[in-house]
Amino acid sequence: MHVDFAVLADYALIDQQGKLSVLGIFQHVWVASFPAVHPRTHLVLRVRGRRTEIGEHRIRIRFVDDAGQELMGGEGTVQFGEPPAGITEVEAGAVLVFDVPLPHPGLYAFEIGLNDNVLRVPLSAGEIPKEA
Numbered sequence: 001m002h003v004d005f006a007v008l009a010d011y012a013l014i015d016q017q018g019k020l021s022v023l024g025i026f027q028h029v030w031v032a033s034f035p036a037v038h039p040r041t042h043l044v045l046r047v048r049g050r051r052t053e054i055g056e057h058r059i060r061i062r063f064v065d066d067a068g069q070e071l072m073g074g075e076g077t078v079q080f081g082e083p084p085a086g087i088t089e090v091e092a093g094a095v096l097v098f099d100v101p102l103p104h105p106g107l108y109a110f111e112i113g114l115n116d117n118v119l120r121v122p123l124s125a126g127e128i129p130k131e132a
Contacts, residue, residue: 001049003119012044012095020093038100048091060113
């Protein structure tokens with residue numbers, strides 16, 4: 001089981017058939033001043049695995065600054081059920097929405113841990129230049 005991809009976006013949804021739609025993928029934000037909060041940030045990910053990996057899997061998401069300090073985070077489990085006959089891979093999408101704290105300009109990352117693998121989704125933040 002692994003995270004196939006993960007991105008930050010302005011908006012994302014999963015429709016009734018499981019199709020993932022993503023709008024406004026980004027890796028940098030501009031803010032008026034620090035500290036700041038980037039509202040309604042969508043963390044979008046898709047998890048894939050083999051049919052033999054159905055069952056429960058641990059997942060942990062941390063938002064960290066460039067020093068590795070955790071600014072927010074959580075953990076839980078995801079459950080993969082038995083797919084229809086003949087299907088050899090399982091997949092699931094997720095859209096998680098956060099108000100992201102940005103205490104200072106610089107580099108940040110969402111760290112997504114699934115089982116023992118970690119994927120980093122980078123985010124940088126800067127202050128909007130003042131007009132002269």
